[in-house]
Amino acid sequence: MPIQLLGTGSYTPEKILTNQDLEKMVDTNDEWIVTRTGIRERRIAADDQATSDLALIAAERALESSGVKASELDVILIATCSPDMAFPSTATLVQHRLGAVNAFAMDLSAACSGFIFALETARNLLESGRYGTALVIGAEKMSSLLDWQDRTTCILFGDGAGAAVLRNEEGSKGGLGPCNLGSNGSLSELLLVPAGGSRIPVTAKVLEERSNTISMAGQEVFKHAVLNMTKTAKHLLKEAEWDAKELALVIPHQANQRILEAIRTRVGVEKDNVFVNVDKYGNTSSASIGIALDEAVRQGRLNSGDRVMLLAFGAGFTWGGMLLEWRTPA
Numbered sequence: 001m002p003i004q005l006l007g008t009g010s011y012t013p014e015k016i017l018t019n020q021d022l023e024k025m026v027d028t029n030d031e032w033i034v035t036r037t038g039i040r041e042r043r044i045a046a047d048d049q050a051t052s053d054l055a056l057i058a059a060e061r062a063l064e065s066s067g068v069k070a071s072e073l074d075v076i077l078i079a080t081c082s083p084d085m086a087f088p089s090t091a092t093l094v095q096h097r098l099g100a101v102n103a104f105a106m107d108l109s110a111a112c113s114g115f116i117f118a119l120e121t122a123r124n125l126l127e128s129g130r131y132g133t134a135l136v137i138g139a140e141k142m143s144s145l146l147d148w149q150d151r152t153t154c155i156l157f158g159d160g161a162g163a164a165v166l167r168n169e170e171g172s173k174g175g176l177g178p179c180n181l182g183s184n185g186s187l188s189e190l191l192l193v194p195a196g197g198s199r200i201p202v203t204a205k206v207l208e209e210r211s212n213t214i215s216m217a218g219q220e221v222f223k224h225a226v227l228n229m230t231k232t233a234k235h236l237l238k239e240a241e242w243d244a245k246e247l248a249l250v251i252p253h254q255a256n257q258r259i260l261e262a263i264r265t266r267v268g269v270e271k272d273n274v275f276v277n278v279d280k281y282g283n284t285s286s287a288s289i290g291i292a293l294d295e296a297v298r299q300g301r302l303n304s305g306d307r308v309m310l311l312a313f314g315a316g317f318t319w320g321g322m323l324l325e326w327r328t329p330a
């Protein structure tokens with residue numbers, strides 16, 4: 001049952017925070033950030049913008065590009081680790097504002113791997129035959145989880161949202177291909193937001209220690225990201241019997257240019273065939289692949305029949321990849 005991507009959309013907030021701006025906030029410099037991460041600037045949501053506001057715009061753009069009406073949606077999934085609130089889900093807030101009255105909506109949490117986890121979940125719902133059309137969104141206001149005095153983390157992240165509309169199109173060719181997902185909770189301590197949930201609710205002490213913000217063992221995360229994304233990419237290529245050189249485009253989670261380069265050389269993908277926009281947006285967690293996919297489409301980087309790989313790694317740890325055979329929507 002071919003599941004096709006009918007259209008994509010994305011949104012990044014207007015406010016640009018450059019490395020030079022960060023130099024005035026913490027003890028860092030443009031040269032350090034660019035050489036260690038490849039990031040030059042990131043987008044930061046306005047104070048009155050929540051994750052659902054970013055998600056809504058990306059969703060509207062995806063619906064417009066796919067020619068699908070909100071009322072045709074059966075499923076809305078939002079991958080996020082920075083929801084508007086504990087409940088209701090960010091997805092139900094977006095469902096209401098879109099007017100998607102026939103859809104059920106829920107959030108899904110897999111940190112930076114969220115977009116691929118949501119795509120695979122939507123694909124299986126559509127393949128069940130019980131649902132016809134799905135909207136998948138990755139949306140994050142990572143700036144709300146940052147300690148702006150911690151130079152080791154605040155330079156890495158940004159805000160944004162990416163979305164895609166999926167449909168089960170009987171008789172069509174290509175579309176979503178093999179997917180491989182994984183998790184290893186034993187390493188959860190290496191990348192986490194320790195407080196602000198049920199384990200350690202927010203108290204004055206938490207706010208003072210800023211333990212409701214991201215805490216990360218950067219070098220360990222780096223190592224596991226390269227290992228698991230490389231393993232996943234090779235596994236998928238073997239399963240599909242594709243050669244790495246046949247990939248027209250790899251759209252990886254945008255965390256760090258050096259992680260992308262390490263994976264690229266290990267998997268054997270041509271340099272021009274890896275989509276990179278981490279320089280403009282930093283790490284937008286579960287939004288990054290949706291934003292990159294939409295930019296690739298709008299830049300005309302994808303042609304019908306192109307072989308594409310999505311690849312991600314994030315807190316949990318979680319990781320995953322998916323192959324697509326691109327079909328330019330009619």
Ligand code: ACO
Pocket residue numbers: 027028029032033036037112151152155156191216217218219221222225253254255256283313314315
């Ligand atoms: N500016 C200037 N100096 C800094 C900064 C900064 N922003 N941050 C750290 N430093 C200093 C450190 O204090 C340290 O100084 P010291 O040697 O005097 O102690 C020095 O730079 C080196 O620090 P390291 O942590 O060893 O630097 P490293 O080369 O590992 O780079 C980085 C750090 C960029 C975080 C890297 O480890 C990384 O990218 N890890 C992956 C993390 C990641 O991508 N996380 C995102 C979530 S998971 C995902 O999306 C895949």
